[in-house]
Amino acid sequence: MSKIIEKEYFSEAVVRLVVEAPHIAKSRKAGHFVIVKTGEKGERIPLTIAAADVDKGTITLIIQKVGVTSTKICDLEVGDEITDVVGPLGLPTHIEKVGTVLASGGGVGVAPLLPIVEAFKEAGNRVITVLAARKKDLIILEEQMRDHSDEVIIMTDDGSYGKQGLVTNGMEEVILREKVDLAVTVGPAIMMKFATLLTGKYDIPTVASLNTLMVDGTGMCGACRVTVGGKTKFVCVDGPEFDAHEVDFDEMLLRLDSYKPSEAEAYESYLSNHPKSI
């Protein structure tokens, strides 16, 4: 059981939770994630750790309501407990001084990107961060990103904040302007796919942090498998970060929709029984 200490709404659908997890707070590194399950009948889902406070023994999770499980977690209040939180899982981000790092994040992918940006900055890199979302109120963690980046570029689909355009427009602007030694991309699979196509065009080494379906998160089931460089890899133990140019994003996109019909149905019925969650 992990108690919720703080809760903040970034937008109607995006929530930040600070959760008691002293061991994880101490052991976690940039790139790590946890598996969370709420309720006895709940599902296990992976969530990336956005931040941790070793002294307070807490970790920060940022969750977007997209289905039954994420909504149940978002609906928990301060003082409530998350039934199960386990981690830290996955391999930590490989951090080194490479020169200029172009970080790109979309949607709640910005949350796991934050510790990665922090770590690259701390290692002495020049870090330029591109944050993208559909509209203004879906841009999250801007201030924290500014604290750890040399420059932050905001992109919105509708132009309601920052510049109008996709994440790739912001990235290309930087690539055309200066030499980029490494790109890091975290966000929806479709966004990472196009970010990777772009950096591929300019031969920029790129790392993507993948957020696939998982059950146990410890290598036991293989639900998270992806094809990287023609080989099957498990995101939970071999990742979550991979050489983005080797990732088969199309296969990943298909696999992410494995349960789409049943999930949509379950979500609809959940919302009709929990009108406050909408």
Next chain:
Amino acid sequence: MAEVPEYLKNEREQEWRLALRGSMKNKERTQLERVQMTEQDPNKRNGDFTEVNCGLTEKEARLEAQRCLDCVNPTCITGCPVGINIPKFIKKIEAGEFLDSARVLKETNTLPAVCGRVCPQEVQCEEACFYTQKLKKTPVAIGHLERFIADYEQSSGKMSVPDIPVKNGIKVASIGSGPAGLAFAGDMAKMGYDVTVFEALHEIGGVLKYGIPEFRLPNRIVDVEIDVLKKMGVKFVKNFIVGATASVEDLREEGFKAFMVGSGAGLPNFMHIPGENYIGIYSSNEYLTRVNLMNAADPEYDTPVISGKRVAVIGGGNTAMDAVRTSKRLGAERSMIIYRRSIEEMPARNEEIKHAQEEGVEFMNLHNPLEYYADENGRVCRMKVQKMELGEPDASGRRRPIPIEGSEFTMEVDTVVVSVGVSPNPLIPSSMKELEVSKWGTIIVNGDTMHSSVEGVFAGGDIVRGGATVILAMGDGRKAAEAMDQYLKN
């Protein structure tokens, strides 16, 4: 033949044993037919998850117990990886002292209700039974009797908790709460140690919970046995991955003096053939975990599972049988085993194969998958298989399957479960750099003590063996406990 230990000889000469032996002639005993355990009707049971085997009645158990000759040299004991005092517990049944019999079982076996259900007795105690060896008759149904006693005790409401000496205050840890860890924990607690069992998942029991289905081993049976361990003072910590949540070194700083790694063979193997990542293709671990641990078949639970009308399970082991029988229960019209050798070479227990056949599972032996095809949504819809024939024996001693050229054909499937073995989970080994592992990733231990290359770290079960049985893992756990006790005393 090993010398019969003195205490066994003495016990055999006790009055009650002498009286029982004298009460019936051996000839009468050997003329009794082995009891047949009642099973649920195959056509009914394949529609739900209730247990297939119904257990023995008191009358059946006592009659079966009469078959046991209480041999001078009880070879059956040597056939048991945890060394259960078999004649003693059986003679207690014959005497009608069922709760006493349960105490005998629990002297050496932490999980009798589990072992009575899932042990391959036919290649262990029952194989070593005098009936099998010398009389060439069907052995005493030791497994059935073990289950009878364990169930009797569970339902009596008078579960005995083994005597625990005064705690010695020495903290030891089990990494993993599967059979190896639980057996280890039970023995260490009996020796007075302060035992904590760390489990990565949200449920205690490891493979007993996520792997073995309800129809073979109900979770409530496992929980009762875990409760006994709790009453013995064993502590359980869920959602804790040693090597990730905290390292062995961190735990040493918290006062743990020694460790037993029983983390299991975690990683499922795939065949790496085209299309294997299409939707609807699972590892048996994932398929069974969704159904057994996450209750995906129950609409009250949030976890989904894809289980279609035409299910192909690749492999011939016990896990493949569990998966294929599960698919039948989830509503498959055709549940098929696709196995590259013939039924004789199948590693699954005969009982599991028989149960699967009775339940309407189709066996496509001497077939091997080559490729999968998907519909426009990426969901598997067809597979290409090739017929095989058997050649000369290979390193495993089994006849090698050889593809028959030109025999390929495709068939419709909408769900595939790949059950071709597991590899050791790298989490623990990769968190302890100095830990010696084999080229397969299993932890290398001294076979007598289960001590690994790291001081105070012992290991057992599938993380050492690479993929074996519940009872062998339990045997390792017991061996590690004994050796750890010696290690800590020196």
